[in-house]
Amino acid sequence: MATVPHAHAAQPSEHRADHDIPPGWDYNPAEWSQRIPIAALALVGFCVSLYLALYQWGVFGSVWEPFFGDGSQRILNSSVSEALPFPDAALGAFTYLLDAVAGLVGSRRRWRTMPWIVVLFGLAVGPLGVVSVMLTVFQPVLYDTWCTLCLASAAISLVMVGPAMDEFLASLQHLKRERAKGRSLWRAFWGLEG
Amino acid sequence: MWTLIVSALTGLWLMASPSILDYGDPARTNDWIAGPLAASLSVIAVSSVLRGLRWVILPLGIWQILAPWLLGFDTTPTINATVTGLILIAAALLTRHATTRYGGGWASLLPDRMPD
Numbered sequence: 001m002a003t004v005p006h007a008h009a010a011q012p013s014e015h016r017a018d019h020d021i022p023p024g025w026d027y028n029p030a031e032w033s034q035r036i037p038i039a040a041l042a043l044v045g046f047c048v049s050l051y052l053a054l055y056q057w058g059v060f061g062s063v064w065e066p067f068f069g070d071g072s073q074r075i076l077n078s079s080v081s082e083a084l085p086f087p088d089a090a091l092g093a094f095t096y097l098l099d100a101v102a103g104l105v106g107s108r109r110r111w112r113t114m115p116w117i118v119v120l121f122g123l124a125v126g127p128l129g130v131v132s133v134m135l136t137v138f139q140p141v142l143y144d145t146w147c148t149l150c151l152a153s154a155a156i157s158l159v160m161v162g163p164a165m166d167e168f169l170a171s172l173q174h175l176k177r178e179r180a181k182g183r184s185l186w187r188a189f190w191g192l193e194g
Numbered sequence: 195m196w197t198l199i200v201s202a203l204t205g206l207w208l209m210a211s212p213s214i215l216d217y218g219d220p221a222r223t224n225d226w227i228a229g230p231l232a233a234s235l236s237v238i239a240v241s242s243v244l245r246g247l248r249w250v251i252l253p254l255g256i257w258q259i260l261a262p263w264l265l266g267f268d269t270t271p272t273i274n275a276t277v278t279g280l281i282l283i284a285a286a287l288l289t290r291h292a293t294t295r296y297g298g299g300w301a302s303l304l305p306d307r308m309p310d
Contacts, residue, residue, distance in 0.1 A: 022297050023297055023309070023310045024295055024296070024297030024298060024309065024310025025295055025296055025297050025310075026294050026295045026296075027294070029243075129234070129238070132234075133230055133231065133234045136230040136234075137230050140209070140226040141223055141226050155237075158234050158237045158238060159237060161238050161241070161244070162238055162239075162240060162241020163241060165241065165243055165244055166241065166243040169296060169299070169303075170296075170297070172303055173298070173302055173303065173309035173310075174309075176303060176308070176309055177308075180308060
């Protein structure tokens with residue numbers, strides 16, 4: 001008698017009709033409903049960063065700043081912003097564009113058919129979030145002011161981290177399973193294994 | 195989920211409070227660092243796959259309670275740091291563990307484990 005509820009307790013994932021869901025997962029992290037919002041956010045982040053980069057390059061003479069007076073102007077012309085040979089917002093814009101492209105490439109099976117793009121996506125989104133937090137701390141601590149659009153960009157990059165990391169985890173688990181089966185990690189990474 | 199919204203708003207408050215309550219260093223710099231960290235961790239931990247990051251909010255809350263005594267804050271920032279610290283600790287402890295299944299989660303990537 002006690003075995004009856006037990007038999008129902010452990011439902012293996014094979015019962016699911018959708019084989020695109022990773023083993024042991026409740027959903028498919030590479031679903032379009034997951035990826036399109038991230039790509040849309042990345043494009044918004046790209047536009048914001050591009051605008052800031054164009055100001056830093058001198059294309060625009062002034063920058064939009066509704067709350068903090070000359071805050072944006074001081075931060076975007078600061079030594080931290082100019083630490084690289086090109087404006088820091090240009091690096092941000094490039095990373096956002098990479099996020100958008102890497103977010104859209106591949107089918108809803110890509111966590112196992114194209115681990116390389118999912119890993120690239122995760123490696124672009126994760127550090128962008130970390131750098132955003134660092135730059136957000138630098139604004140008041142070093143310059144005693146804030147930059148509205150820099151904060152907006154930081155918020156966008158943070159919201160993207162979670163939705164990108166689940167797919168990243170699914171791909172890493174897939175690679176680990178493939179290696180445990182004795183298959184080539186290299187071939188699995190590039191999606192060359194059946 | 196709502197607990198993470200509370201801790202995110204607490205982080206935003208810490209970013210703004212040095213100006214609003216008009217207090218100076220060392221409390222000001224402390225809150226300018228703790229605020230963005232609390233807000234960012236909370237936003238990221240909303241995703242259930244990264245829910246474990248809520249545990250990093252706990253030491254941040256404990257730090258907010260210790261900092262006034264270790265760094266020597268004035269009265270106003272001391273009260274502010276203590277209250278925000280208690281809120282962050284409560285938020286970290288009350289945030290629910292994610293029930294979504296992730297094939298063993300991040301721990302499955304450890305050398306001695308295997309994903310489902």
